Amino acid sequence: MKKVRIALLGLGNVGKGVWNILKSNREAIAQRSGYDIEIAKILVRDVNKDRGVVVPKELLTTSAEEIFNDDSIKIIVEVMGGMEPTKEYVLEAIRKNKNVVTANKMLIATHGKEIFKAVEEQGVSINFEASVAGGIPIINGINESLTANKIEEVAGIINGTTNYILTKMTLEGMGFEDALKEAQEKGYAEADPTSDVEGYDAVYKLAILATLAFETEVDIDDIYVEGITKIKAIDIEYAKEMGYVIKLLAIAKEVDEKLELRVHPTMIPLIHPLANVNDSFNSIFIKGNAVGDLMLYGRGAGELPTGSAVVGDIISVLRSEREGSNISFSHYIHKQVSSMDDVKAEYYLRISVKDFPGVLGKIATILGKNEVSILSFIQKPTKKEFSTIVIVTHKTLEGNVNKSLKEIKELQEVNKIENVIRIENLD
Amino acid sequence: MKKVRIALLGLGNVGKGVWNILKSNREAIAQRSGYDIEIAKILVRDVNKDRGVVVPKELLTTSAEEIFNDDSIKIIVEVMGGMEPTKEYVLEAIRKNKNVVTANKMLIATHGKEIFKAVEEQGVSINFEASVAGGIPIINGINESLTANKIEEVAGIINGTTNYILTKMTLEGMGFEDALKEAQEKGYAEADPTSDVEGYDAVYKLAILATLAFETEVDIDDIYVEGITKIKAIDIEYAKEMGYVIKLLAIAKEVDEKLELRVHPTMIPLIHPLANVNDSFNSIFIKGNAVGDLMLYGRGAGELPTGSAVVGDIISVLRSEREGSNISFSHYIHKQVSSMDDVKAEYYLRISVKDFPGVLGKIATILGKNEVSILSFIQKPTKKEFSTIVIVTHKTLEGNVNKSLKEIKELQEVNKIENVIRIENLD
Numbered sequence: 092m093k094k095v096r097i098a099l100l101g102l103g104n105v106g107k108g109v110w111n112i113l114k115s116n117r118e119a120i121a122q123r124s125g126y127d128i129e130i131a132k133i134l135v136r137d138v139n140k141d142r143g144v145v146v147p148k149e150l151l152t153t154s155a156e157e158i159f160n161d162d163s164i165k166i167i168v169e170v171m172g173g174m175e176p177t178k179e180y181v182l183e184a185i186r187k188n189k190n191v192v193t194a195n196k197m198l199i200a201t202h203g204k205e206i207f208k209a210v211e212e213q214g215v216s217i218n219f220e221a222s223v224a225g226g227i228p229i230i231n232g233i234n235e236s237l238t239a240n241k242i243e244e245v246a247g248i249i250n251g252t253t254n255y256i257l258t259k260m261t262l263e264g265m266g267f268e269d270a271l272k273e274a275q276e277k278g279y280a281e282a283d284p285t286s287d288v289e290g291y292d293a294v295y296k297l298a299i300l301a302t303l304a305f306e307t308e309v310d311i312d313d314i315y316v317e318g319i320t321k322i323k324a325i326d327i328e329y330a331k332e333m334g335y336v337i338k339l340l341a342i343a344k345e346v347d348e349k350l351e352l353r354v355h356p357t358m359i360p361l362i363h364p365l366a367n368v369n370d371s372f373n374s375i376f377i378k379g380n381a382v383g384d385l386m387l388y389g390r391g392a393g394e395l396p397t398g399s400a401v402v403g404d405i406i407s408v409l410r411s412e413r414e415g416s417n418i419s420f421s422h423y424i425h426k427q428v429s430s431m432d433d434v435k436a437e438y439y440l441r442i443s444v445k446d447f448p449g450v451l452g453k454i455a456t457i458l459g460k461n462e463v464s465i466l467s468f469i470q471k472p473t474k475k476e477f478s479t480i481v482i483v484t485h486k487t488l489e490g491n492v493n494k495s496l497k498e499i500k501e502l503q504e505v506n507k508i509e510n511v512i513r514i515e516n517l518d
Numbered sequence: 519m520k521k522v523r524i525a526l527l528g529l530g531n532v533g534k535g536v537w538n539i540l541k542s543n544r545e546a547i548a549q550r551s552g553y554d555i556e557i558a559k560i561l562v563r564d565v566n567k568d569r570g571v572v573v574p575k576e577l578l579t580t581s582a583e584e585i586f587n588d589d590s591i592k593i594i595v596e597v598m599g600g601m602e603p604t605k606e607y608v609l610e611a612i613r614k615n616k617n618v619v620t621a622n623k624m625l626i627a628t629h630g631k632e633i634f635k636a637v638e639e640q641g642v643s644i645n646f647e648a649s650v651a652g653g654i655p656i657i658n659g660i661n662e663s664l665t666a667n668k669i670e671e672v673a674g675i676i677n678g679t680t681n682y683i684l685t686k687m688t689l690e691g692m693g694f695e696d697a698l699k700e701a702q703e704k705g706y707a708e709a710d711p712t713s714d715v716e717g718y719d720a721v722y723k724l725a726i727l728a729t730l731a732f733e734t735e736v737d738i739d740d741i742y743v744e745g746i747t748k749i750k751a752i753d754i755e756y757a758k759e760m761g762y763v764i765k766l767l768a769i770a771k772e773v774d775e776k777l778e779l780r781v782h783p784t785m786i787p788l789i790h791p792l793a794n795v796n797d798s799f800n801s802i803f804i805k806g807n808a809v810g811d812l813m814l815y816g817r818g819a820g821e822l823p824t825g826s827a828v829v830g831d832i833i834s835v836l837r838s839e840r841e842g843s844n845i846s847f848s849h850y851i852h853k854q855v856s857s858m859d860d861v862k863a864e865y866y867l868r869i870s871v872k873d874f875p876g877v878l879g880k881i882a883t884i885l886g887k888n889e890v891s892i893l894s895f896i897q898k899p900t901k902k903e904f905s906t907i908v909i910v911t912h913k914t915l916e917g918n919v920n921k922s923l924k925e926i927k928e929l930q931e932v933n934k935i936e937n938v939i940r941i942e943n944l945d
Contacts, residue, residue, distance in 0.1 A: 112666050112808045122733075122849045123665045220663070226809035228663030235662065236647070236655030238550045239539050239829030306549075364815055367794045372811075381539045381826035382653035382816060384799075388791055389812035399808035402666030411838075422549045 092121060095409060096131040098158045100180055101171030102151075105194050105221065106133070107144045108398025109168060120402065124409040132158050134171070155180055159187045166408055168401060169193040178202055185209045185217075192404040194221035194397055200298035200311055207420040216411070218404035223296045224249050224373040226396030227389040228403070233303045233377070240379030242304040244344040246517055249296045251371035251391045252280045252287035253319050253339040257356075258369040261327050261336055267320065279371050289318035290354040293341045300375070301343035301352055307426040309352065315431050317355035326441065326510055329469065329481050330358050333439075335514065336366045342515070349429040358439055358514040365517070376517060432490030437466065437514035440484070440492075442499065443477045443506040450504040451480060457502075461495040463487045477506045483514065519548060522836060523558035525585045527607055528598030529578075532621050532648065533560070534571045535825025536595060547829065551836040559585050561598070582607055586614045593835055595828060596620040605629055612636045612644075619831040621648035621824055627725040627738055634847040643838070645831035650723045651676050651800040653823030654816040655830070660730045660804075667806030669731040671771040673944055676723045678798035678818045679707045679714035680746050680766040684783075685796040688754050688763055694747065706798050716745035717781040720768045727802070728770035728779055734853040736779065742858050744782035753868065753937055756896065756908050757785050760866075762941065763793045769942070776856040785866055785941040792944070803944060859917030864893065864941035867909045867919075869926065870933040873900070877931040878907060884929075888922040890914045904933045910941065 099106050113120065113128055121127050130150060138151040155176075158164060167184040171177055172195055181198065182205075184191050191210070193199065199206070199219050210217045220230045224247070233242070248254050252274055259270035271288070274280035286292045294316050298309045319339050330337050335358035344351040359366050364386050368374040373391030378384055390396035444450045451470065458465060469481040484492065496508055526533050540547065540555055548554050557577060565578040582603075585591060594611040598604055599622055608625065609632075611618050618637070620626065626633070626646050637644045647657045651674070660669070675681050679701055686697035698715070701707035713719045721743050725736045746766050757764050762785035771778040786793050791813050795801040800818025805811055817823035871877045878897065885892060896908040911919065923935055 108808070116666060116668055116807065119668055119733075120666065122846075125846075226806075226812065228659055231658070231663045232655055235834065236658045236830050237826070238833040239543060239547065239826045241543055241546055306546075362794075362796075364791070364794055367789075367791055369789075379653075379826065380543065381535070381822045381829070383820070383823050385653065385814075385816035387812075387814055390810045393810070395808045396810050399664070399666045399806065402808070403663050406665040407662065419549075419552075 092127045093125060094129060095126040096129050096164050097166040097168060097405065098132040098164045099130060100134045100167060100169045102133050102135050102142055102146065103170065104394045105170040105397045105401065107142065108394035109170060109401050110144060110146060112395065112398045112402045120406060124406040126409045128405065131164055134158055159183050164189065166190045166192060166405060168405065169195055170401065174198060181206060182209055185213050185215055188213060188215060190216045190408045192218045192401055192408065194401055196222040196295040196299060200295040203302060204308055211421055216408055218407060220404050221397045221400035223299050224375060225391040225393060226399045227373055227375065227387045227391065229300065229375050229387055230303065232387060237379055237382060240381045242377060242379050244378040245300050245304050245375065246340050246342045246515065247300065247375035248338050248365060248368050249341050249373050249375065249391060250287055250293045250339055251373055252284065254368065255279045255371045257319060257337055257339065260324065264324065266324060267322065288320055290316040290339060293339060293354045297341035297343060297352065297354055301350065304343060305345060305350060305426060306423045307350065308423055313352055313428040315353040319356050321510060322356050323510065326512060333483065334361050335359060336361055337512065338365065340515065346429065349427045351429045351434055353434065356512055358512055360516055363517055432488065432493065434489045435486050436489065437486050438484045438492050439512040439514055440482045441509040442480045443509050444480055445504050445506060446478045447504045453502055453504065454499055457498045458495050461491045463491050463495050519554045520552060521556060522553040523556050523591050524593040524595060524832065525559040525591045526557060527561045527594060527596045529560050529562050529569055529573065530597065531821045532597040532824045532828065534569065535821035536597060536828050537571055537573060539822065539825045539829045547833060551833040553836045555832065558591055559588065561585055586610050591616060593617045593619060593832060595832065596622055597828065601625060608633060609636055612640050612642055615640060615642060617643045617835045619645045619828055619835065621828055623649040623722040623726060627722040630729060631735055638848055643835055645834060647831050648824045648827035650726050651802060652818040652820060653826045654800055654802065654814050654818065656727065656802050656814055657730065659814060664806055664809060667808045669804060669806050671805040672727050672731050672802065673767050673769045673942065674727065674802035675765050675792060675795050676768050676800050676802065676818060677714055677720045677766055678800055679711065681795065682706045682798045684746060684764060684766065687751065691751065693751060694749065715747055717743040717766065720766060720781045724768035724770060724779065724781055728777065731770060732772060732777060732853060733850045734777065735850055740779055740855040742780040746783050748937060749783050750937065753939060760910065761788050762786060763788055764939065765792065767942065773856065776854045778856045778861055783939055785939055787943055790944055859915065859920065861916045862913050863916065864913050865911045865919050866939040866941055868936040869907045870904045870936050871907055872931050872933060873905045874931045880929055880931065881926055884925045885922050888918045890918050890922050
């Protein structure tokens with residue numbers, strides 16, 4: 092059997108997953124790839140650190156140059172994460188004519204264009220299945236399986252931490268803080284959870300998905316982002332009452348030749364398959380003009396699921412006898428991104444009002460004047476100083492909702508706009 | 519741009535889907551494949567039939583030879599279905615050095631081995647994504663994305679007709695006959711629904727999935743099959759009461775180096791993602807030793823979804839610059855198939871009994887003697903001559919259940935074993 096030598100950059104969780112999969116499934120992987128894969132070198136910062144995995148010490152090196160200058164190494168597997176010095180390493184590997192497999196969402200989301208250009212010029216390949224949604228083969232799905240389609244929409248639950256928190260809040264009635272604490276205890280959330288709970292992690296992943304699905308260049312700064320910290324138990328209750336569940340969705344959608352790119356808490360119908368994606372699971376829903384509705388569901392993180400995607404990419408490089416990549420990025424064009432004011436959705440408005448007669452009439456009048464029509468509203472009797480009005484609008488322009496809310500806030504009967512949550516029926 | 523000429527065998531629903539997709543998404547497909555795809559010839563039985571699609575008449579031919587002898591045609595797209603003369607056509611196309619894309623589940627399930635051998639010898643490729651679950655990229659998923667994994671289990675809802683019927687029975691309380699009638703009216707069921715409702719259609723698809731997932735040769739006669747006609751409204755009610763939903767599952771599972779291969783109505787937990795796959799949707803759940811739980815969901819049939827898979831295969835042939843297939847089938851070995859007596863599941867037993875005291879004790883004694891332990895039972899007061907006992911067993915050998923039922927049937931207090939349904943927790 093032919094042999095191939097590869098190198099890992101990094102031996103953290105994903106690196107260990109790759110190591111373990113290549114060991115435990117070695118024979119099957121050899122049959123499928125046609126190669127006996129040898130991990131020849133592993134770049135680490137400290138060769139003496141205990142990593143909880145038995146790796147021969149002579150494979151470890153702190154010298155990236157040693158790896159790049161070894162012509163016998165054909166594939167570089169970048170699982171060290173981060174941007175510096177990772178970006179330079181990846182570009183150097185490409186210049187040294189090596190195929191690259193990476194799990195790095197930040198790198199691809201922010202420097203994809205430069206990296207894609209480099210691989211095409213050099214005639215090598217870049218694979219990054221693991222960069223979005225761990226073990227779920229969504230990159231391959233878009234790049235290889237759905238090629239017959241014009242993709243119209245991608246909507247994904249692509250952050251396991253926030254999905255875990257929202258699931259606990261929804262199914263067990265936990266508050267945000269308690270759910271976050273539990274997520275941290277279980278290792279689903281970092282000590283500093285900002286990147287997850289504020290939606291930034293999902294932004295990187297959405298940038299990659301939208302780039303591929305719409306064959307366009309995406310600037311992460313063009314993606315609207317709103318995290319889940321403002322979601323209260325009462326919003327989850329109202330959602331349930333109206334037949335919805337709240338998920339942090341990452342949405343990319345082509346409307347009138349412009350792209351909507353947005354990450355925010357979203358009410359989706361309880362009967363939609365995405366609504367039942369719970370705990371730390373990820374799921375991506377795609378609408379194609381031929382395939383119709385499609386959904387992929389699985390583990391979005393973890394040593395082995397992410398390792399599964401990385402090793403799948405390695406095998407795919409080995410199977411392809413052509414030089415370079417199957418996929419060309421060079422025809423990608425820049426598509427215009429919609430302003431959030433031009434986004435159309437239904438809106439859930441939770442407004443705290445002083446219980447004056449006529450307040451609902453005044454609010455309704457403002458909405459009507461701004462062409463926002465009301466689908467339903469709920470006002471429950473209350474004994475407190477303020478009572479709560481919940482309004483759900485028909486599908487309408489976000490700009491009109493914002494204009495209305497500005498006016499509503501000025502009403503003397505209104506205490507506070509407590510929350511505004513977009514509703515997507517995904518139909 | 520390079521041009522490529524392809525031919526369709528057949529212009530039924532799937533053929534029309536392929537035609538329409540290649541027209542409407544032409545530009546995007548050209549960019550992705552690198553080729554301007556020309557449908558050069560279409561084999562039909564009657565060139566004058568109105569097919570509800572505008573195809574230039576000069577493309578239609580009744581002569582298969584004309585197509586096979588045209589050396590400018592590189593890809594044959596078999597969408598005529600059936601076995602005769604389809605099998606001979608496909609083998610002839612391979613001999614004439616053409617790559618083949620097919621949507622034909624029966625052909626691949628029953629003659630896959632011969633066809634795979636022929637393509638490997640000839641150095642051409644065979645692609646058959648559309649043969650299982652329409653637009654869902656499950657073949658590609660197994661063959662290309664999950665290659666890092668040892669797959670442990672595949673469990674799929676892969677027949678849209680029966681899923682539609684069971685959904686109507688479950689969510690709307692319809693009887694089997696009414697649900698079938700509605701499925702027929704909506705075009706989800708054939709006038710003769712036997713192949714769907716008796717599970718045979720799912721058997722072909724499972725044979726293909728198991729072949730690929732376990733890299734083995736599967737004889738369709740080795741697949742146990744049970745249709746949904748015996749499912750009564752009362753079973754669905756009891757299932758619901760116990761937290762289950764009934765689905766026709768196609769299961770392939772490796773246990774102790776033997777394969778379980780079976781298609782039968784199955785109770786699955788309401789909270790499992792497969793439980794919420796409704797109407798005519800298909801979904802396939804896979805457990806891999808690296809990726810963990812994965813599920814793919816989408817349209818299992820229909821002109822455009824199936825066409826999406828066929829056209830995706832065509833693009834994949836065009837992108838691959840290597841001769842022949844990426845996938846080798848030659849290392850597939852024959853794995854032993856478990857006898858149903860050796861299958862382990864939980865069992866739902868619905869037994870109609872004469873309301874004598876002590877009957878439950880006698881049944882429980884027989885089960886205990888045969889090492890079948892009881893997880894729960896339900897007996898409701900009744901005013902009829904017979905009352906119903908529902909027993910759910912712990913996970914146990916099917917052989918022991920069958921032995922028990924044989925003895926239980928002989929009890930004078932027992933009127934009838936009304937139904938036996940396997941329960942799978944898929945955990």
